[in-house]
Amino acid sequence: MMIQYSEGSASHDAVGGLLGLKKLVKDFYAFMCSNPDYAIIRDMHPQDLTVSEDKLVCFLSGWLGGERLFAKKYGAISIPQVHAHLVIHEKERDMWLSCLNEALEKQPYADHFKAYLLNQLRVPAERIRIACERRL
Template sequence: MASPLDHLGGEEALRRLVNRFYDLVETDAQGAQIMRLHFRGHGLAHVREEQVNFLSGFLGGRRYYEEKHGTMDVRLMHNHVPIRAEDAEDWLALMDRALVDCGHSGPHVERIRAAFRRVAMILVNR
């Protein structure tokens, strides 16, 4: 059975999606707070790679993030970051734009969007 990652077009398509998302984070006003939050950690170059690693496993592909860090616990990963509902909504809006910009559509993308929304709202801690 094909995974959500397969439906996106595999790891290269995922890498393009993540890079488009972070290009938007870096250039769109809606990404300003996300940028500030990332600079509390390791910065965007680091997070681009780790996001690909995490989303690969999250979307049913190889679990690179877990292989490297021993966990896929998103709450643990973001525990040190003060995340407001507005931050989660900004993240979701920019990821939605990245999905559109990369030409992704259809029922599999709607399921991915719903999964992203569930996780983003779980991470709200402020």
Template sequence: ELVDRFYDLMALEEPFAELRAMHSEDLSSSRDKLKLFLSGWLGGPDVYSPKYGHPMLRARHLPFKIGLKERNQWLACMYRAMEDCGIDGQIGAQLEESFFNTADWMRNQAN
């Protein structure tokens, strides 16, 4: 539900248009990959690696310019998706911190 809401917001909401433009027209592969990745990242079974190999997050995202603006746009979209899905309280706060740390680590631009 979270991943679907995240990509729905990205596709439909103007504040996330630049983020959306970084993706292919068909978001089904991105949805699938994020769902599978989050399963293992959140402590569940590693279903991503058998299908796609090691995540190598930074390497897979190097072709894209990711600075503060892109990081913040991604986080705003994810935080909104979390809110829309009712993910709040201590779990929400922990997820927000983890998402922030990962998104900030993905930056490959100084700004």
């Protein structure tokens, strides 16, 4: 039977809970730092990525149906708003998604879950692009 990843904590379970999510985000930022193709988006971030990593883990935890760690630790968030000061067009949006794709490739998840997650994250990534372009 096909798993319904959108239900309850199915997606959070599929990434291997908080530990699996931390590994995904670590790999995501490691690719962003090591691949010069992503230099433009890497350089938008602070030098020290500790807080950026933690914020992404906390946000994704709730987004995937797990504990709402971002709200708990950092308060309310609007994803398009927190990116609105950045210059994010299609190119930068796609860099972020490629970087995520590379990180997903490294994880022991089922292929259909990797594809599902990448597709789901295209939605906020596109909203960010629209919000950023409106501000320009």
